[in-house]
Every structure is written in structure tokens, then in C-alpha cells.
Amino acid sequence: MADLREPDRRLLVAVDMESYSGRNNVLQYRAQLAFQKIMKEACAELGIDRVKWLIQQGGDGELAILPTGTSERTVVTRLTPVLDRLLREHNHGLNRQARIRLRLGVHEGLVHLDGANGYPGEAVVTVCRLVDSPQLKVTLRQFPEAAVALIVSDRIYQDIVRHYQDLRPEHFRRVAASLPEKNFEAIAWIYVPGEDVAAGVAPASGWDRGRSDRDGSRDDEGSGDLPRSTASGSSSGGQVFRNIRSRGVNAYGNGNVISTSGSPDAPDPRRSH
Numbered sequence: 001m002a003d004l005r006e007p008d009r010r011l012l013v014a015v016d017m018e019s020y021s022g023r024n025n026v027l028q029y030r031a032q033l034a035f036q037k038i039m040k041e042a043c044a045e046l047g048i049d050r051v052k053w054l055i056q057q058g059g060d061g062e063l064a065i066l067p068t069g070t071s072e073r074t075v076v077t078r079l080t081p082v083l084d085r086l087l088r089e090h091n092h093g094l095n096r097q098a099r100i101r102l103r104l105g106v107h108e109g110l111v112h113l114d115g116a117n118g119y120p121g122e123a124v125v126t127v128c129r130l131v132d133s134p135q136l137k138v139t140l141r142q143f144p145e146a147a148v149a150l151i152v153s154d155r156i157y158q159d160i161v162r163h164y165q166d167l168r169p170e171h172f173r174r175v176a177a178s179l180p181e182k183n184f185e186a187i188a189w190i191y192v193p194g195e196d197v198a199a200g201v202a203p204a205s206g207w208d209r210g211r212s213d214r215d216g217s218r219d220d221e222g223s224g225d226l227p228r229s230t231a232s233g234s235s236s237g238g239q240v241f242r243n244i245r246s247r248g249v250n251a252y253g254n255g256n257v258i259s260t261s262g263s264p265d266a267p268d269p270r271r272s273h
Contacts, residue, residue, distance in 0.1 A: 005114050007110040007111055007113075007121060008068070008110070008113055009110055010109075010123075011108045012064070012106070012107050012109070012123055013079075013106055014062070014063050014064070014131040015039070015102055015105075016060055016061040016103045016104075016131050017031060017061050017100060017103075018101040018103065019097075019101075030098070031098075034090055035061070035100060038086045038090060039083075041086055042082045047074075048071075052066075052067045054119070056119065072156075072160055073166065075106060076161065077160065077161070079104070080191065083102060084193040084194070087101070087102065087148060101146070101148070102147070102148045103136050103140060103148075104148055104151070105131035106127070106150070106152045106153070107127035107152070107153040108123065108153075109121065109123025126153065129182060129184045129186070130151045130153065130177050131151060132179065133175075133177035133179060133188070134178075135176075135177050135190065136149055139190050139197060146195060147193075148193060149190060149191070150190065151188050151189070151191075153188055154186070154189065156189075157169075161191075167191060170198060172191045172198060173189065173190045173197040173198045175189070176188075
């Protein structure tokens with residue numbers, strides 16, 4: 001058995017195309033051509049040498065191991081907005097089935113570059129799981145006009161997004177990205193260019209997964225969203241209300257009354273004295 005070579009610490013990018021398998025042969029062929037063209041144009045615009053990327057291709061996307069010295073800040077904060085713009089230009093005038101929308105994941109870690117059948121390393125597994133997580137898929141569906149949804153590992157968020165203002169950190173949504181069938185769960189952050197994902201109307205949360213709402217609708221995947229108080233990492237002593245439906249004038253908080261009569265001063269008959 002050959003000696004195990006030392007791994008390299010690299011930036012990893014995984015990209016996956018939405019609804020690829022639902023296309024016919026011709027549309028898959030065209031989508032692959034457009035994907036490669038747009039990735040090449042985006043990297044060229046940002047001054048990133050894509051030729052030096054180590055790429056493991058899949059029909060609906062790719063896993064890329066970026067070379068040492070690549071600007072992590074550029075890849076994390078600028079690649080997604082550029083891809084979004086280029087894809088919007090490409091998709092303009094196309095029917096929904098022919099449009100290309102991407103899920104993009106970024107992580108970093110140790111990877112063996114001399115694997116016999118790919119690139120061994122936990123970091124590789126993690127970035128692929130992140131981009132395939134239902135939390136990211138749900139978010140992309142939540143914003144149908146978006147062309148790209150980005151997910152980054154907590155490490156990338158803390159090291160890059162939080163310290164620099166290229167992208168607004170408060171527009172990221174903190175989630176527990178999970179694939180139970182793969183025994184995978186990790187804290188991650190999701191971003192959609194031009195959208196305040198953190199303030200968006202979130203799908204059913206992970207702990208409400210599979211439960212019917214009052215309209216009888218279901219979201220079996222769940223979003224895995226974490227409460228905003230948890231996401232911020234601080235406790236302000238306030239209260240967080242989720243999935244509340246009410247009619248009439250209402251107020252929430254300690255000592256406040258929920259009024260259903262239309263009068264804010266009407267007593268609540270259910271309230272004990």
C-alpha cells in the first residue's frame with residue numbers, strides 16, 4: 001500500500017443545478033454548456049484563474065478544489081452575486097423549464113489531492129452535504145426569482161462574512177443544515193443575492209417538520225432555521241414569536257393582552273385574575 005501523503009488545506013466550492021434531472025436530454029445538454037460558460041465568465045470577471053481549479057464534474061454541477069493562494073474573500077462574497085447577475089441575463093426570456101438556478105456551497109479544510117477515486121476528506125463531504133441540504137433547497141424555492149442561493153459553513157461565515165462588509169452579515173440565515181439519512185448535521189449560513197433571507201417568511205422549522213398547519217399544507221423537508229436569538233449568539237431578554245395568526249387589534253409581550261374583539265382595551269375572558 002502506498003504511503004499516505006499529507007493533505008492540503010484548501011477552499012472548496014460545490015455547485016449544483018436545480019431541477020436538472022427533470023429536464024429532457026436536449027435541455028440537460030444545453031444546461032451543461034450554459035453552466036460551464038457562465039462559471040468561466042464569472043471567474044474571468046473576478047480575476048479568478050479557473051484553469052487551476054481541480055474539478056470533479058457531475059452532470060448537474062461540480063466539486064472544485066481551489067488552488068492555494070486563492071482569495072477566500074473574493075470567492076465567498078463576490079462569486080455568488082456575479083453568478084446571479086449572469087444567470088439572470090441568461091434566463092431572461094427562457095421558459096421556467098429551461099432556466100438555470102444554482103445552489104452553491106463554500107467550505108474549507110483538509111483534503112487529499114491524490115485520491116484513487118476522487119478527493120478524500122471530511123471537508124469535501126461537508127461541502128457536498130451543505131449544497132445538497134433540504135434547507136438550501138427550500139430557500140431557493142422560497143425565492144423563485146433568485147438565480148443563486150449560497151450556503152457557507154459556520155467557519156467560513158465567522159472568518160469571512162462576519163469580519164468584512166462585502167455582504168451584509170445580517171442578511172444571512174443561520175440554519176442547522178441536515179441530511180438525516182446521511183447522518184449529517186452542521187451549522188451553516190444561507191444567503192440569496194438581493195434578498196434579506198434572515199427576514200424572509202421562513203418555511204416550517206425543523207422541529208415542526210411534517211406537522212400540518214391550519215390550512216392543511218405541509219413542508220416535510222423543514223427549513224432547520226434556528227431562532228434569531230440563537231443565531232445572533234446573544235440574549236437580549238426579549239421574546240420571539242413564530243407562526244402566530246390573529247385577527248383584530250393585538251399586542252404581544254409580558255402583561256399584554258391579545259384582543260380578538262377589535263378593541264385593544266377589551267378584557268380577555270381566558271385570562272385569570
